[in-house]
Amino acid sequence: MKYVLYGRVIDSVKDEAVENGMVIVDGERILYAGERNDEMVTDDMQVRDAGNGTIMPGFIDAHAHLTGEESRNSSGTSAFDALLTVVKDLGELVDAGVTGVRDMSLFGKPLKNAVEKGNILGPRITPGGRVLSVSAGHCDFDTDLSVKEANEKSLTGYLMDGPEDCLRGVRQQFRDGAEFIKICATGGVSSAVDNINDVQFSDEELRVIVGEAARHGTYVTAHCTGTAGTLQALKCGVTCIEHGVMLDEECIAIMKEKDIPLVTTLSVALGLADMKNLPDFMMKKAVSVKESAMNSFRMAHEAGIRVALGTDYSNTGNTPFKHIGKEFYSLTRCGYTPMEAIKAGTVNGAYLMRKDQEIGTLEAGKLADLVIVNGNPLEDILVLADADNISTVMIGGKIVKG
Structure with missing residues (x-):
């Protein structure tokens, strides 16, 4: 399964978010994470738009x-x-x-x-x-x-x-x-x-x-x-x-x-x-x-x-x-x-966990373990404190919530 996720992206690599961001998932791995680039999107991708939400590592x-x-x-x-x-x-x-x-x-x-x-x-x-x-x-x-x-x-x-x-x-x-x-x-x-x-x-x-x-x-x-x-x-x-x-x-x-x-x-x-x-x-x-x-x-x-x-x-x-x-x-x-x-x-x-080469950040080639959070945790960190604010959870490219 292929997904394209639109929204604010926190990749846990850089020290700031990408406000107009995009993450592409192909199978169990991340193909791309960064600035939105619609030229990379193909017809076989399922689209998810986080709106004002944030895409970040699980x-x-x-x-x-x-x-x-x-x-x-x-x-x-x-x-x-x-x-x-x-x-x-x-x-x-x-x-x-x-x-x-x-x-x-x-x-x-x-x-x-x-x-x-x-x-x-x-x-x-x-x-x-x-x-x-x-x-x-x-x-x-x-x-x-x-x-x-x-x-x-x-x-x-x-x-x-x-x-x-x-x-x-x-x-x-x-x-x-x-x-x-x-x-x-x-x-x-x-x-x-x-x-x-x-x-x-x-x-x-x-x-x-x-x-x-x-x-x-x-x-x-x-x-x-x-x-x-x-x-x-x-x-x-x-x-x-x-x-x-x-x-x-x-x-x-x-x-x-x-x-x-x-x-x-x-x-x-x-x-x-x-x-x-x-x-x-x-x-x-x-x-x-x-x-x-x-x-x-x-x-x-x-x-x-x-x-x-x-x-x-x-x-x-x-x-x-x-x-x-x-x-x-x-x-x-x-x-x-x-x-x-x-x-x-x-x-x-x-x-x-001794798995930082595979998980923990949103980078091309890594396993697609990520969440979509309602809101911006950089402005209000408490949005992460309640499961009800976690709209989507993906583990290894599979959506297990949302």
Whole structure:
């Protein structure tokens, strides 16, 4: 199928929009993106006119948990219930304009396979497996279970202690289809058994994890809240930081020198304190990091750190996929321009998915993953924050919404 799309074009390459723009799609790829040129249009092309809308790359959420979290409150509590809920969730992601996801859960690989085979509707998925944590660490959510039982049951975390256990844990994630590795370098807001400033792995454990990931040709990203654990992770070879809500000048300097990206998860960092039905310990932690988070992200912006949009959403009542585009607005609260926020949620996310040669920008030869948005996000970034404003979604040249 061939399409010609008329409208304002944001390609995530240039720093400005093409107001009288055009995108031509031939099969699964983009043939042209730029100024309108009707001489390129042929009779076999389907025409779509965005009017005052904007054609832009599909959104990429660089930090999501496809775990069917809402199934705990509705259909049931088994892994099967959760997986069926995730299938529904993937459709809601697409509806919100998301065409790519970097997932941290047990389900990532089978979901990726099902989407690629066309068995279910969903965005492109880069699976990271379960999040690696020490016992009594950030992903130790049920201390009534033994470590063995927790690892058998959890859809999100995998507990391990000591270098040998770390080696086994990393290899297990690759066995489950992980394409990158995520660890908890520090404590976190949502865990009851640790403090946000806790340093969780030893240097030796971290080097084992980073080394094994390198042998598989990939990288390690780290959940980081406390400053000391963030520094330790950076010095031990971690090459991406998630959250980064307590960065200091030394952290920023290392990240700048080594081109280490930051995934901000601002919608959670800034919004957690206002969410409903959270336990007291979580509320207290959330309030304690809100101001430092804003400061960290402003520092990262001033230093020119590569930033990717991530939400940390799992489609609960507090983290609905319908409003996943709110993260764009959240970035602008920390000094980012709307265009910088858009690049964070498109091309920079593609970079962390390791697919930036294929997706993330509107350029000739790339896969046609794009959205048409009602309005102009450069004038009002909040138009991206509601799925109802996303009129068309295309993945690989196929219209999956609109």
